Amino acid sequence: MAVDKQLALKLLKQMMEIRQFEDKIMELLARNIAEGGSHLYAGMEAVAVGAISVLRPDDYITSTHRGHGHAIAKDGDLKALMAEILGKKTGVCKGKGGSLHLADVSKGNLGANGVVGGSIGMATGAALSVKMRKTNQVVVCFFGDGATNQGIFYESLNIAALWKLPVVYVCENNFYGMSVSVKRASAVEDLSRKALAFDMPAETVNGMDVLAVREAVGRRVEEARNQFQPSLVVANTYRYYGHSRSDPRVYRTREEEKFWKERDPIPNFASRMIEQGVLIEQEVTELEEQVRQSIEEATRYAIDSPWPEPEELYTDLYA
Amino acid sequence: MAVDKQLALKLLKQMMEIRQFEDKIMELLARNIAEGGSHLYAGMEAVAVGAISVLRPDDYITSTHRGHGHAIAKDGDLKALMAEILGKKTGVCKGKGGSLHLADVSKGNLGANGVVGGSIGMATGAALSVKMRKTNQVVVCFFGDGATNQGIFYESLNIAALWKLPVVYVCENNFYGMSVSVKRASAVEDLSRKALAFDMPAETVNGMDVLAVREAVGRRVEEARNQFQPSLVVANTYRYYGHSRSDPRVYRTREEEKFWKERDPIPNFASRMIEQGVLIEQEVTELEEQVRQSIEEATRYAIDSPWPEPEELYTDLYA
């Protein structure tokens, strides 16, 4: 797949935004400016960015407990996202959702989810809806390797395959569900095999390579859009931080972490683009700096934003 | 597999018991002596009888909403079962369970279940228990084709395959879950494919042939017992009556019903045994009469049995 400069810059920028956003949140957590849990997406950027890059603005995604990356890639506003994570009134969910519930239905992001597997049914229903409404939209449903052991994962894939729904299930296989490795949690290590139970097309892709993800998901999205063919794409990737702030990562080795960090999706993509003459070094450096500034701005905005008013405790419950 | 006379008589007798038991219940329902729902096993006898015939008395089974056949085959007492279905004090569950909850843990029957898929987790846990207690027992878990669309089915098979538990999952595929055909409910028609998601051995067997079921489940039970190898056996079969009393069976044709009734497991097995010289005609006729008498006796016993005392409403809740 040929990549032009504009696309290369877009992909690179989004991945940098996610990485720096997550690094910033780690910092804010350490400084007790951000409170509560935050499951960070750093390391996995190529999956969200590659997959969402093939979507139309009106296509839908559903996300996970590790949802910052998806939200940013689905045209999320950095300020509103950062403010949401701090629980501010200016947050994309008015401070009521937080990291675990980042959502922006107007942009087709049906939301992060605190429940592992919790949005797989919803994604399937959105796909039914677009098919019934004949809008030609597609749904991309993100979830982790751990989520493939939840009942609703199977129930949903069965329905999608049976009813021929335009949904692409993207499994972000980072080899662990919290501390439990895929080997210790799943009878099959090759998670794409789970689609065999539903005669659903499936494949595994290098989730550290944004173009590989883009290519695979792009193909699947077109099948979904044009033939109502659902599919499963397993993207092998890695999370850099612990599962959550307090995780000492005893369940994995530092060698393994090193192995994956050597495959970092951002510098690898950048140098490939430079090698191929699509970008030049300076553009990359400038982009990085530009992203740094927008993250700083978003952070300042979020920190300076007001808290929700006490009355807001009771608003937004019923329509 | 060679079949001696004793075995042939045992298999035939149990199948006849089940058939006549179910026919009797249909009669009792029509006469309003039995109340409530009853999902009848008639037509499917070869599955329960064939599968359970390979078990030791201390092996476990879990059953379904269509559980009379399993209970009888697992050495159930006809009187206590019939009394239970009528809700009598002398029932195997003291009249508290009824048709949907027939159970006899002392005989290794962990119970019928009103919830489709409701006992698949339990069967898996019993298999974990016997493995931990090193008792060399095996668990056979029965459920219908419809149950293979329930989340807990997949969650449980994954755990059994992952932990290598001595359990054989026997799917009674009678091609309908209530009114919904397998074609309309499952993305795969060949239900054994669902085991592929867990790299679990699976096969399909003619569920109208008691010896075929016996052979297949027998092999799988030995693998479970000796190698802790779980497996899935799909037995294709048919239920003769409607799903429940009130079902007009509009979702299937009379031709289809005829097709399957021509493959009736009882006369077919009987004539095969006669052909092979294992049994003679007269033995079959005598057996049928003997079974008739025991069903009559059980019915009389159940009808004549007292109702539970009012105080019993509150007993047996906590240990």
Add this chain to the structure above:
Amino acid sequence: MREISYRQALNEALNEELVRDQTVFIAGEDVAIYGGAYGVTADLWKKYGDERVKDTPISESAIVGVGLGAALTGMRPVVEIMYIDFIPLALEQINNQAAKIRYMFGGKCTVPLTIRTEGGAGRTLGAHHSQSLESWLIHIPGLKVVMPATPYDAKGLLKSSIRDNNPVVFIEHKMLYNSKGPVPEEEYLIPIGQADIKRQGRDVTVITYSRMVLFSLQAAATLEKEGVSVEVVDLRTLLPMDIDTIVASVRKTHRVLIVEEDCKTGGTGAEIGMLIMEHAFDELDAPVKRLAGADVPMPKSPVLEKLAIPDPERICQAIREVLQ
């Protein structure tokens, strides 16, 4: 006015809303070809086909999840969970997702999802087909819970539920499907959240809902002969609860019996009683009393099942106790 059954009333409501709004569709186990386990969706599949009346696999959790996803994105689904006993299979999706999503997302979406189910004892089906779990559902902020007792209420409330932009759990009762009552030919709606005084009375208020309304009316008729005037308040909606109507009745009679079929501990009756304590304590001439289902799984045996839930006779007796 013509009399039709509760089943028929529900069927008409579904049919009318399917005609009225192209975004309405039905999905659930055996709702299409079979017409629903209790016949509520009869003939709709013949009219509207698989496209709008969908048989689903036996996948309760995904049934609600799929309904929710469709509701979030422009449809107005009516999904069915065949028995309330199977609601727990879908409760994660109901409680964590459908009911909370609007609030969690800062009010930036709506969830016009109706979940039809049925509950109650009476058919000697045993512990997995006889429960009344509504008290779990009233404990879910963001949800509405509707439980009609008559064909008239059933029709008007089901139509309102479908048109509501919030998730509604609509709970029918298996022993009411054949019961008949007047239902107008012309269209009408009954607002969610309004109780209905099914019988005016002076001496004591019975607060109840669903099938127990019928039993309570029978008891009231019996007691009338003894000169006791019983007011019967049919809640119709359990969440939000119509506290105004309750309090007004308490102000009038000063004595209250709550009748519920669900088992007592942690039941809806506790909430009703406590609300009365909070809003009308000084009006009470006697403690509010509960008559509820026994705190046991529903036994199969017909003799025990009858004892496990209130009946008109025991309601009479409980009213007499409240009057002492």
Add this chain to the structure above:
Amino acid sequence: MREISYRQALNEALNEELVRDQTVFIAGEDVAIYGGAYGVTADLWKKYGDERVKDTPISESAIVGVGLGAALTGMRPVVEIMYIDFIPLALEQINNQAAKIRYMFGGKCTVPLTIRTEGGAGRTLGAHHSQSLESWLIHIPGLKVVMPATPYDAKGLLKSSIRDNNPVVFIEHKMLYNSKGPVPEEEYLIPIGQADIKRQGRDVTVITYSRMVLFSLQAAATLEKEGVSVEVVDLRTLLPMDIDTIVASVRKTHRVLIVEEDCKTGGTGAEIGMLIMEHAFDELDAPVKRLAGADVPMPKSPVLEKLAIPDPERICQAIREVLQ
């Protein structure tokens, strides 16, 4: 006496029961290598290995199902559901199967299954990690529900839960794991079903449980300075409920505030209040009052989360209202 944390107390209870009874084992998500999301099972895997301390897949429904099957057949499992918010995923297995099986089978089996979970707000984790759903669980006949507030109670009650031959849901509180308190070195048990008067008082009774015990004790200390003598009853077990202790306290003080963190409508407080109405109406000098969580999904924002659950100050204020 030595002081240890609630977490440590739970860990000791588990360890002691693993030593004592070979049929005890632990299973749940991240309970082994990780030692539990909140560290309660720390080091047990190192001691007992995969055989007795089992990491499971993220399969809440099967976790309980597997525990139940093992419990029915000779084992004494302790399974963990990481957050009470995920209990709904397993509620079919808890409600329909584990709690009902003994009764449905005519008393011919036992289910010595402990389900550990944790609940409550306070870490600004939002609506999916902050719930208190205990009122659902007290509505399940056949179950026991335990909710300790102190390290001492946590240890003694967890050991009793594991030894109990009935299914027990044991609910910890995320904000208590680091709290410390005296716990004897020698073995002890605390019987399930007994409330504990954590502070004697004359003027008003506060009935509460779990973290709200600590807040209520703070409020009582504050009010003491104003000359108000507050009795704090810690229920410890919610099912069965210790009505005798409750009534005895009401007889003494004649005024009651119920404090619960769970959202109000359909909460456990309703049941407690209604029980008091039924058992001690004539003893009441004022209506029983509830101070409970707001009827909303838990908002993420720290400022809103604090408002959504009771705190010592609002408890003081509510007590003052009850005293008026």
